[in-house]
Amino acid sequence: MRKINEECGIFGIISPEPIQAAGLTASALLALQHRGQEGAGIATFYTDDTLICHKNVGLVNDIFGDFLRHVPSTNVAVGHVRYSTTGNNTVENTQPIETVHSQLTCALAHNGNITNAAKLRSEMVNQGGKVFHTTNDSEIINMLLIEQMICCRNIEKAVLNVMNILEGAFSLVIATPEKLIAARDKCGFRPLCMGKLGSATVFASESCALDCIGAEFVRDVQPGELISIDRFGKEKNMRQKDLSCRGLCVFEMIYIARSDSFIDGMSVYESRLTMGRALYRQKPIEADIVCGVPDSGLDAALGYSLESGIPYAPAFVKNRYMGRSFIEPSQKMRERTVNVKLNPLRAQIEGKRIVLVDDSIVRGTTSARMLAPLRQMGAKEIHLRISSPPFKHPCYFGTDIDSVENLIANHLSVEEICKKIGADSLEYLDLNNLVAIGKEKGVKFCSGCFTGEYPIPVVGSGKHTFDDV
Numbered sequence: 001m002r003k004i005n006e007e008c009g010i011f012g013i014i015s016p017e018p019i020q021a022a023g024l025t026a027s028a029l030l031a032l033q034h035r036g037q038e039g040a041g042i043a044t045f046y047t048d049d050t051l052i053c054h055k056n057v058g059l060v061n062d063i064f065g066d067f068l069r070h071v072p073s074t075n076v077a078v079g080h081v082r083y084s085t086t087g088n089n090t091v092e093n094t095q096p097i098e099t100v101h102s103q104l105t106c107a108l109a110h111n112g113n114i115t116n117a118a119k120l121r122s123e124m125v126n127q128g129g130k131v132f133h134t135t136n137d138s139e140i141i142n143m144l145l146i147e148q149m150i151c152c153r154n155i156e157k158a159v160l161n162v163m164n165i166l167e168g169a170f171s172l173v174i175a176t177p178e179k180l181i182a183a184r185d186k187c188g189f190r191p192l193c194m195g196k197l198g199s200a201t202v203f204a205s206e207s208c209a210l211d212c213i214g215a216e217f218v219r220d221v222q223p224g225e226l227i228s229i230d231r232f233g234k235e236k237n238m239r240q241k242d243l244s245c246r247g248l249c250v251f252e253m254i255y256i257a258r259s260d261s262f263i264d265g266m267s268v269y270e271s272r273l274t275m276g277r278a279l280y281r282q283k284p285i286e287a288d289i290v291c292g293v294p295d296s297g298l299d300a301a302l303g304y305s306l307e308s309g310i311p312y313a314p315a316f317v318k319n320r321y322m323g324r325s326f327i328e329p330s331q332k333m334r335e336r337t338v339n340v341k342l343n344p345l346r347a348q349i350e351g352k353r354i355v356l357v358d359d360s361i362v363r364g365t366t367s368a369r370m371l372a373p374l375r376q377m378g379a380k381e382i383h384l385r386i387s388s389p390p391f392k393h394p395c396y397f398g399t400d401i402d403s404v405e406n407l408i409a410n411h412l413s414v415e416e417i418c419k420k421i422g423a424d425s426l427e428y429l430d431l432n433n434l435v436a437i438g439k440e441k442g443v444k445f446c447s448g449c450f451t452g453e454y455p456i457p458v459v460g461s462g463k464h465t466f467d468d469v
């Protein structure tokens with residue numbers, strides 16, 4: 001089924017004492033698996049500062065078994081789960097990216113999308129004679145880091161200089177034999193938080209990864225901030241000067257992040273409840289049950305139920321054994337196998353007026369295929385409620401949204417979409433209701449894929465604005 005795809009997840013840990021840094025990183029990556037299922041990697045340093053990195057395509061559980069049995073206790077490690085929004089899905093493109101250079105030995109993990117990557121790469125190849133081994137953005141960051149280390153010979157200054165050169169979305173963790181550095185782009189597109197595990201410091205894309213290893217949440221890394229922790233636990237902070245832009249990806253709150261995470265002071269779960277409540281208030285309707293599309297529509301459905309007083313009930317049984325990498329080789333196969341993943345619960349839906357809540361509509365084909373069996377099994381009415389505004393524009397910052405011509409809302413009205421997918425009524429969440437969730441916590445969202453207006457200029461868009469609608 002064509003859905004919006006998540007992007008990458010990153011994690012880093014540094015401790016004054018040798019600990020099971022690689023094992024803890026693997027556990028944290030499991031908690032971040034929803035952000036990328038194409039590949040994963042862990043890098044750490046032996047006591048003689050030798051960098052070792054184990055990575056492969058596939059899921060966390062399938063990659064690290066042997067590695068974790070043999071890797072010793074170490075002081076620092078970084079890890080990455082990958083969903084490829086740039087570059088092919090090959091082992092070479094998995095992260096962390098390693099650098100062993102006379103000026104810098106490090107391992108780097110990156111979440112986001114660098115919008116000036118093509119320009120930087122061509123400058124480095126044509127003017128600097130550089131040779132790239134991968135097709136992903138992260139190697140460009142490593143090359144820039146080496147250049148900056150040659151100039152300033154100070155890792156924090158080098159990272160800050162690189163942050164000033166890069167444009168777009170990046171949350172980074174960088175491990176050297178002596179330090180762990182976390183950095184977040186000046187708009188704060190992608191989340192990154194800091195925690196403590198005894199005397200160790202950890203950084204993760206989402207706070208659910210801290211919970212799963214027993215670490216305590218300390219704070220979010222601020223947009224444009226760099227935090228460096230050395231082996232003795234000493235912390236150093238730096239901040240970019242230009243902080244005029246703000247734009248946490250609102251789709252993190254709608255779909256990408258796990259419900260049990262907190263991002264920039266906001267509970268993802270509570271935000272989704274609020275979205276569901278707002279959906280009911282926007283267009284109240286009478287119905288017998290409220291259902292969510294597993295898994296991403298469930299929290300908003302609960303919010304809708306709480307606000308409306310309409311009972312919450314499951315409408316589908318989800319097959320837990322398919323995994324995310326289920327391959328659907330052809331359109332015909334996709335149509336035949338739609339019920340393999342989600343099968344309607346006839347006993348629940350027969351003869352009922354249903355409010356069905358989902359997070360998004362991309363091409364409309366998935367929604368249509370989901371609604372048809374509900375009808376066949378006797379649903380009396382189906383009112384589809386979407387906890388995001390209509391997708392109309394591309395994302396340049398690391399979320400894999402379908403090409404514009406495939407986005408159904410780009411060329412059909414809400415009424416036309418409703419008819420096409422076979423719903424009795426269709427309502428999208430109003431953007432103002434999303435913006436209000438951020439405003440309450442002083443957070444500005446990027447909502448470019450809904451409005452076409454992005455927090456920073458992007459090639460070809462010619463638009464540059466914030467989300468304060």
Ligand code: SF4
Nearest residue numbers: 249395399446448449
């Ligand atoms: S354009 Fe959409 S998906 Fe991309 S960062 Fe902005 S809100 Fe997120």
